[in-house]
Amino acid sequence: MIPPGEVPPGCTPVITVHGLRNSFGEQVVHEDLDLAVCKGEILGVVGGSGTGKSVLLRSIIGLQTPDEGEIEVLGENMVGRTEDEAKNIRRRWGILFQNGALFSTLTVAENVEVPIREYFPFIKPPLLDEIASYKIAMGGLPPDAGPKYPAELSGGMVKRAGLARALALDPELLFLDEPTSGLDPIAAAAFDQLVRGLQKRLGLTVFLITHDLDTLHAVCDRIAVLADKKVIGVGTIPELLALDHPWIQEYFNGPRGRAAAQSYEEGAEA
Amino acid sequence: MTTISRTKPRVMAEVTDQDSDHGQGSVYRVAGTINIARAATTQREIDAMPDPLTIDLSDINRMDTVGAWIIYRTVRDRGAKVIGASRDEVSLLRQVEEFDVPTRVVPDEPHNFTAILSELGLWIAEAGVTLVGLLGFLGATLIGFANVIRRPKRFRLNAVVQRFDVVGVRALGIIGLMSFLIGIVVAQQGAVQLAQFGAEVYTINLIGRITVRELGVLMTAIMVAGRSGSAFAAQIGTMKITEEIDAMRTIGVSPVEALVIPRMMAATLMMPLLAFWAMLTALFGGGIFVWLQLGYPPATYIQRLQEVIPPTDLWIALIKAPVFGFIIALAGCFQGMLVQGNSEEVGMRTTNAVVQSIFLVIVLDAIFAVFFSSVGWK
Numbered sequence: 221m222i223p224p225g226e227v228p229p230g231c232t233p234v235i236t237v238h239g240l241r242n243s244f245g246e247q248v249v250h251e252d253l254d255l256a257v258c259k260g261e262i263l264g265v266v267g268g269s270g271t272g273k274s275v276l277l278r279s280i281i282g283l284q285t286p287d288e289g290e291i292e293v294l295g296e297n298m299v300g301r302t303e304d305e306a307k308n309i310r311r312r313w314g315i316l317f318q319n320g321a322l323f324s325t326l327t328v329a330e331n332v333e334v335p336i337r338e339y340f341p342f343i344k345p346p347l348l349d350e351i352a353s354y355k356i357a358m359g360g361l362p363p364d365a366g367p368k369y370p371a372e373l374s375g376g377m378v379k380r381a382g383l384a385r386a387l388a389l390d391p392e393l394l395f396l397d398e399p400t401s402g403l404d405p406i407a408a409a410a411f412d413q414l415v416r417g418l419q420k421r422l423g424l425t426v427f428l429i430t431h432d433l434d435t436l437h438a439v440c441d442r443i444a445v446l447a448d449k450k451v452i453g454v455g456t457i458p459e460l461l462a463l464d465h466p467w468i469q470e471y472f473n474g475p476r477g478r479a480a481a482q483s484y485e486e487g488a489e490a
Numbered sequence: 491m492t493t494i495s496r497t498k499p500r501v502m503a504e505v506t507d508q509d510s511d512h513g514q515g516s517v518y519r520v521a522g523t524i525n526i527a528r529a530a531t532t533q534r535e536i537d538a539m540p541d542p543l544t545i546d547l548s549d550i551n552r553m554d555t556v557g558a559w560i561i562y563r564t565v566r567d568r569g570a571k572v573i574g575a576s577r578d579e580v581s582l583l584r585q586v587e588e589f590d591v592p593t594r595v596v597p598d599e600p601h602n603f604t605a606i607l608s609e610l611g612l613w614i615a616e617a618g619v620t621l622v623g624l625l626g627f628l629g630a631t632l633i634g635f636a637n638v639i640r641r642p643k644r645f646r647l648n649a650v651v652q653r654f655d656v657v658g659v660r661a662l663g664i665i666g667l668m669s670f671l672i673g674i675v676v677a678q679q680g681a682v683q684l685a686q687f688g689a690e691v692y693t694i695n696l697i698g699r700i701t702v703r704e705l706g707v708l709m710t711a712i713m714v715a716g717r718s719g720s721a722f723a724a725q726i727g728t729m730k731i732t733e734e735i736d737a738m739r740t741i742g743v744s745p746v747e748a749l750v751i752p753r754m755m756a757a758t759l760m761m762p763l764l765a766f767w768a769m770l771t772a773l774f775g776g777g778i779f780v781w782l783q784l785g786y787p788p789a790t791y792i793q794r795l796q797e798v799i800p801p802t803d804l805w806i807a808l809i810k811a812p813v814f815g816f817i818i819a820l821a822g823c824f825q826g827m828l829v830q831g832n833s834e835e836v837g838m839r840t841t842n843a844v845v846q847s848i849f850l851v852i853v854l855d856a857i858f859a860v861f862f863s864s865v866g867w868k
Contacts, residue, residue, distance in 0.1 A: 329595040342529075343533075354586055356591075358589045
């Protein structure tokens with residue numbers, strides 16, 4: 221298996237992280253962390269609670285300034301950029317936050333329109349509303365969800381609305397922070413399928429943080445494991461199992477890991 | 491035939507008018523990219539072309555879903571013909587067609603007379619429900635008090651003492667500073683007006699009576715409402731959202747006894763003390779001004795205060811203070827208990843708690859003023 225900072229043959233890197241260090245006071249979260257994400261893949265990021273998955277995401281998207289290290293997204297250096305420079309990058313990605321982060325005073329459709337209005341103010345209704353409508357449909361929401369406020373939606377619908385907003389600008393890169401957490405298994409499986417389908421159709425690169433073993437089996441091309449303050453391995457599940465790391469063994473070979481693997485194999489045979 | 495050909499983006503479209511007179515329709519030919527960045531322009535150009543329209547995609551090398559949507563809606567609405575689409579482009583067009591499920595952007599909101607009436611009705615109904623709810627909450631609290639009195643072991647001394655500290659001791663600084671400044675302001679403004687009659691000495695009467703009888707307790711009540719009433723609503727509201735209150739109930743702890751009674755007691759018992767402290771600091775501030783600006787030494791000031799302030803003024807203040815404290819805590823805890831659903835509501839209920847308690851305090855103050863005057867405590 222290749223080291224986390226290098227890319228497999230035939231891969232165009234979309235995100236590269238090199239020598240990342242993050243700390244909060246005395247507590248060091250990341251130390252010398254390397255990671256590369258290839259164009260067109262779904263990379264799952266796993267790790268125990270408190271290993272800094274969300275901090276890694278926040279560093280990559282520029283919400284958290286790292287102590288040290290280089291981060292490149294879509295060919296642009298992310299560390300030490302001005303707001304104006306970052307804007308060009310921001311319209312090329314979409315982010316689904318863990319709890320949706322929908323603007324609570326706007327309806328779902330207005331939420332989807334926010335990024336479009338921000339970057340392309342010349343697009344006017346009815347074209348704007350039609351774009352919002354089909355993004356909502358693309359996110360797998362029924363049409364009556366458009367005029368609803370976030371407070372009126374169920375947890376699964378909030379995630380779908382967040383996904384619709386993340387897709388608003390036709391991003392090349394999609395960040396998903398625990399998209400299936402808090403969903404029932406049926407809704408989670410449907411969301412997995414939705415992500416997989418959209419990734420294929422739109423040729424997206426997806427950076428997906430998850431705890432959900434089923435999601436890893438069903439959706440991810442490669443998996444990056446965060447432990448000991450760095451990415452200890454990136455690869456497919458068999459490749460990762462070849463690493464003799466206690467957390468990886470426990471995670472994939474524990475009772476839940478095995479059950480997920482088995483159900484996925486059965487699904488693949490059927 | 492009219493042809494618009496576009497060789498590269500952001501170059502004005504070149505229109506060649508050849509045989510549009512023959513009614514052959516028009517061909518829209520774009521080269522390069524058709525995406526969200528050019529959506530508005532593309533739409534405008536398409537709108538300007540006459541029917542029947544043919545869209546030629548053979549020179550397109552990149553199209554995103556917004557570009558595809560514009561092509562699709564032109565086909566849908568105007569029956570345009572698409573030629574020269576590659577396989578990827580066709581599949582993208584099929585995709586957006588699949589997601590053509592119209593939805594509305596905002597909920598329907600009727601803006602008419604009946605809507606205003608129904609809003610007014612809802613508002614009145616809600617005000618009524620709130621009032622009844624407040625009475626019910628008052629009843630529940632009194633039952634809680636009765637239970638604690640019957641079984642004194644259930645009295646939570648630690649919680650109450652802790653609230654005394656938060657509501658009372660920690661408010662001394664800010665209330666003292668506020669009252670000190672108010673004392674100075676009253677003295678300064680009073681002196682300016684009274685000097686016109688040559689009656690500057692009456693500034694001391696003004697300071698003494700207004701701060702003891704009214705301002706000390708009223709300003710303290712407003713500060714306590716802003717400081718502690720809001721905190722009560724926010725704390726209890728947050729505990730409702732995190733299901734701590736439900737957890738308490740299932741364990742067998744009464745939220746009224748554990749949360750409401752300590753806060754009620756703290757506000758009710760601390761208010762007179764804080765109000766007294768506010769009076770003293772206001773008199774102190776006024777005294778400083780009178781000494782430095784009007785030249786009456788502190789001994790004269792104190793003696794004069796003793797002569798002009800009737801003891802009933804102090805009794806009035808000390809009777810009002812616990813009532814105000816009780817009302818502030820009642821509104822704060824009641825609004826906190828009303829929180830349900832999301833965190834947004836905590837903010838709303840906290841605002842309501844402060845507005846409601848200050849409003850009730852001022853209404854009660856007016857009632858007290860009329861009452862005490864008519865019983866002869868002038």
